Amino acid sequence: MSDESSSGLARVPRALRFCAVGVGLGVASMALLPVLLLLAALCLLGVGLFLLPVGLRVLARLADVARRETDRFTGRPTPEVPRAAGQRLAESLGDPVTWRDLRWLPTSMVAGTTLGVLGLGVAVTPLVALVATGFWWVFPEDEPMRMLAGQPVDSWGSAGLLGGTTLVLAVVLAVVVPVAAASLLGWINRVLLHPGERERLAARVDTLRATRSGAVSAHDAELRRIERDLHDGTQARLVSIAMHLGLAERRLGDDPQAVGELVAKARAGAEDAMVELREVLRQMYPPILSDRGLPGALASVASDCAVPTELSVGELGEVPDPVEAAVYFVVVEALTNAAKHSGASLVTVAVSRQGRSLRAEIRDDGAGGVVEGAGTGIVGMRRRVEALDGRLRIDSPLGGPTTVLVDCPCEW
Amino acid sequence: MRVVIAEDNVLLAEGLSLVLTSSGHEVVSRVTTGDGFVRAVAEHRPDVTVVDVRLPPSFRDEGVRAALRARRDRPDLPVLVLSQYVEGTYARELVADGARGVGYLLKDRVARIGEFLDALGRVAAGGTALDPEVVKQLLARRAGPLVTLTPREREVLGLMAQGYANGEIAERLVVTDRAVHKHVGNIFAKLDLPPGDSGHRRVLAVLAYLEG
Known part of the structure; x- marks a missing residue:
């Protein structure tokens, strides 16, 4: 049950700590359980309806401490399943996490206290043995102290022999029992407190459903925007060019000057169309990204940024195109924000491969205080990253610095 | 002037040829790949070259690479690179070797024939022609x-x-x-x-x- 990396004696202090936590939580559970039962009963009178949620919140905090400590002891963090957002009674009771907490409560009361006390108790037996051995002479001669299945201790010799043996046994027990008790308690807590595979999958499906619908609607909005740009811009320009050329054709014989003007207008229209089209294409997929890949594209952005930018790109390995594009857009957006709003004098961009994920960190030494959703394009960044099952974190305290961190899995 | 064109899009290659020949230049070779460009330059010794950034097989920046490669063999080979979009990085790379006769223009500029031919002439004469956007x-x-x-x-x-x-x-x-x-x-x-x-x-x- 324990972390494989630590072994033997090193586990004892952690086990003792966990036993102590178990006792503490057990006693707290002992106090909380009757209170919760009372509050539940009071629901019949109405008062409990208001007080029970408070009780459940206390329970939630208790169970969360148990989760944290269990993870810490076992050294195996478990993916968290978030609690239902609301604080109302119906919401709490509809949340499977609450019911898991409730199942844990009586067990903590019994197992936590028992195993905890056992572990801690056995741990002090060497001390007891030591003290007892030293004080054998306090006992009256006809009623001597007895050790190890009733052997009498009536001299320093027998005290040394029996006491020493007892001490060795006690030390062995003090090493083995607390670790065993803590491990058992840890296992019980894990089983009761941590989400089962089904629940974890359900939570994952919820996340995926949300991000997928975000991705789909973002994609849809993007297509509409492109359609509008092409329809209102490029297509209209082409119509106008064709019209000017048609007019020019009709006048070819009789009015060379008018033809010249019409053709010049047609050419100017074509130039405008090219500018617009280039912008549409650039937003669809940055050409430099397909030409040079992520490192080259980032180098280009960094050197074009108005704020001096230091770029470091590690060995990235295979990166899927959508991940490259997402990371590229986040870096562009973050650099644009840094240049426009932060007043920064230096930006550092670090891109690296972290196991399965591509990580990018953009940090500026500006004024900070970046607020999500305040027209900073952060919403768009987040949607883009989350659509790929990635994570975006922005840390921007007032006074700076601002750090944007993206983690995007490269394998699905 | 004797010109080598590297452009894989037939429409654009035709257009460029038309613009050049109708103003008295001679298109000695039209190629569609970077390797083809390097070979054509060695074979024809043109006065000036026009290269598209994106060429097969990779359709990435093959053209820029081919231009730089050709200029390694013949440092003052005048090269005018054309692109559908402006990328400062390419301009920097083309200018970086310090050799004469280099240009980097948007394809749009070809529509203004006079200015385009001026730019080409400037590059052929060892000068520079950088796109206003750059x-x-x-x-x-x-x-x-x-x-x-x-x-x-x-x-x-x-x-x-x-x-x-x-x-x-x-x-x-x-x-x-x-x-x-x-x-x-x-x-x-x-x-x-x-x-x-x-x-x-x-x-x-x-x-x-x-x-x-």
């Missing part, structure tokens, strides 16, 4: 002492960076040569650049400054 990006990047320039001086600086000589700048701004000369002097003084450079060296100095 220069605009460069100017936007480098704040600092640029704010001390008057709007007219900024204009002149932009045209210098594009590769125009004083006479051409005067023509475009409809001012006298003397006036341009004065502006150039002021700009070099304000930006603390060594005066007296001219032609390609002047462009390099200005670009190096804008690069920061």
